[in-house]
Amino acid sequence: MSPLTRDRYLHYVLKFFACVSILSLFFIIFFLVTESWAIIESTPASKYILDDAWHPTDGEFFLLPMIVGSLFVMIGAMLLSIPVGIFTAVLWQFYAPAWFSSILERIVEVLSGIPSVVYGFWGIMIIVPLLAKFQAPGTSLLAGIIVLTLIVLPTITLVANSVFQQVNKLHIQNAIALGLSRFTIIRHIIFPQAKRGLLTGVILQAGRAIGETLAVLMVCGNVVQIPGSVFEPVRTLTSNIALEMAYAMDIHRSALFLSGLVLMLVVFMLILMTERMKFTSDNSL
């Protein structure tokens, strides 16, 4: 084989392998759709929010409590982790002495790699009993929010930190030369430039938070209900899949695949939002 033909074949072979990732995403969507087709076909969408209960074997598909549960846990965790993560990054970049920042860096990097199941386990051992002292049973929406916050916090801090690092150094130097105060520089030079990067990072973490399964399952109590307070147990869409897949048959299984499909679509839309932000508004700075 001459070098030229070999080069041409190499191009095709590499291109083929690059298509494998497209193929696998295609397969994921294909299987989710085919497996949930039985319920999409037979059940009107209104049943998911209007039925009385979640008894999939009896044809009652009240998915609303799980949807609400997923949203509450995710929103709660984001509300806690966004400020803590961003301000920790502010400390790391602008306020802490260098030795403290390097310790913080190591710890946060290690933390972002710890499996969520470990956080879930620690939640069961420490957080749930702690909450149970205030209000039984302890396994609750709040426990889920706390554990999920711990899971996404390290990554949010890392993202915020790297966004702050990418702020144009020249702008900062000019601002220092102009005699602007530290607070003014952070508030009016750094934050406006970091805004879009922070938003992208937060959206991606929201996607991760809503997809988190076992840690949330371990501490949330998993009662199918719309919670009246943060101390009541909830069940999320993801936990519902993990709990019931073991014995689900026919239309019940189909309903679980449908909730997987819905999750997938939510994450897909979040990604598209960040992609659009990347490609459209690069000139707004």
Add this chain to the structure above:
Amino acid sequence: MIRLPTNHSFPDRLLKLFSWFCGLLLLFFFIYLFLDIARQGLSQITFNFLTTDPMNAGRAGGIAPMLVSTLLLLTLCLLVSLPIGIASAIYLAEYTDETQWFARIIQTNLNVLASVPSIVMGLFGYAFFVVALGLGFSILAGALTLACMVLPLLIRNIEDSLRNIPDEYRINATALGLSRYRTIFQILLPMAARGILLAVILSIGRAMAETAALLYTSGYVSRMPESILDSGRSLSVHIFDLSMNVPGGEQNAYASAFTLIVLLLMINITTLSLSRKIQKGAFSEH
């Protein structure tokens, strides 16, 4: 780190106070978590714990089968994903740039694939590998599911390390009349070797932390797996099972969690020292 001029206006002090509060809160929680797991886990870890089978549903005995299953899962996962990952990364880095629509599609596709929730990946693995391909609950099915999960991470990191090689090398290789094939396999890939290793280590960390995708693909049989078509329980699934389904399994769950964290820490330290070396300019002396 950016050093800003110090001043002591009221909003500045407030921001300083609040950011210290948040940072220390984060440290407090995580030091608490670490100490708790280390204190409860360390005392359980013996040579016996690592080398014997679990007894009494995991309340007693060790974690040997889980370590073997985890190792098998990781090995198979990398055997499948690494060739695909390297080939895709070469294609993206050497044949495309951001302006081409096809490259953009692959990039967006990778972003989506990277954030498929792990339980959804598990559903897919169950429907495709376990049922449609007839692999059953097996280590192979779990490893293939994991391969889909780590593929984006692998491709991204290898692509980055290829793109970081200065263009002079490609230009010089072309000027010397080397074919593209030889440029890639004899110059670029060896230069990116460290970056590839880094990508592999990151992927191992990611795969080892995974639980939800494995529940319904590799299953949770706690016997020692006899072949890759046997069901096998990974270390992370073991922690989940002990803490949820086995009353009285807490001590062994602590010990397993500690083992898993130590393994991940070792990976993390290797990754850090590698990436420092890469940053120091691996290409400057050649």
